Amino acid sequence: MTTRTATARYEGFGKTGKGQLDSQSGVLAATPYSFNTRFGDEKGTNPEELIAAAHAGCFTMALSFALAGAGFTEGTLETTASVKLDQDGAGFKISRSDLDLKANIPGIDIEQFAALAADAKANCPVSKLLNAEVSLTHHLA
Numbered sequence: 001m002t003t004r005t006a007t008a009r010y011e012g013f014g015k016t017g018k019g020q021l022d023s024q025s026g027v028l029a030a031t032p033y034s035f036n037t038r039f040g041d042e043k044g045t046n047p048e049e050l051i052a053a054a055h056a057g058c059f060t061m062a063l064s065f066a067l068a069g070a071g072f073t074e075g076t077l078e079t080t081a082s083v084k085l086d087q088d089g090a091g092f093k094i095s096r097s098d099l100d101l102k103a104n105i106p107g108i109d110i111e112q113f114a115a116l117a118a119d120a121k122a123n124c125p126v127s128k129l130l131n132a133e134v135s136l137t138h139h140l141a
Helices: 035-039 047-069 110-123 125-129
Strands: 006-011 018-023 031-034 076-088 091-104 133-140
Touching: 031 035, 047 076, 047 091, 047 110, 047 125, 091 110, 110 125, 110 133
Parallel strands: 091 133
Antiparallel strands: 006 018, 018 031, 076 091
16 A cells, blocks of 8 residues: 655635645645635645646556556657636535546557546546546547
């Protein structure tokens, strides 16, 4: 079993509060987040952006391993995840994650590509974690 950690620290409350995120790997180190990084244009990150990065990375790695298992040895994958935050009564909810995949895989046909991509979408650990609707759009060059 593998466990990874991240820590969030928030000082102050509501719209005037400010936070920072730190990750075990050090990739996030005192990375700012706040109301204005989430809903405005202040420099920093936000939970939806981090979930989008996690989902794009997890799906792309899962598909990479599926392609290797199917005998493909070269090519490129680029996935953009768009995580949607909607108002939910007095609060908010993450309602969906949309994956947009651009791929160049010599020798693959569209049916095999679509099947491997759909399986990776359904079975990457982050897709399994999310209770949001997960969609996938893919483009094969």
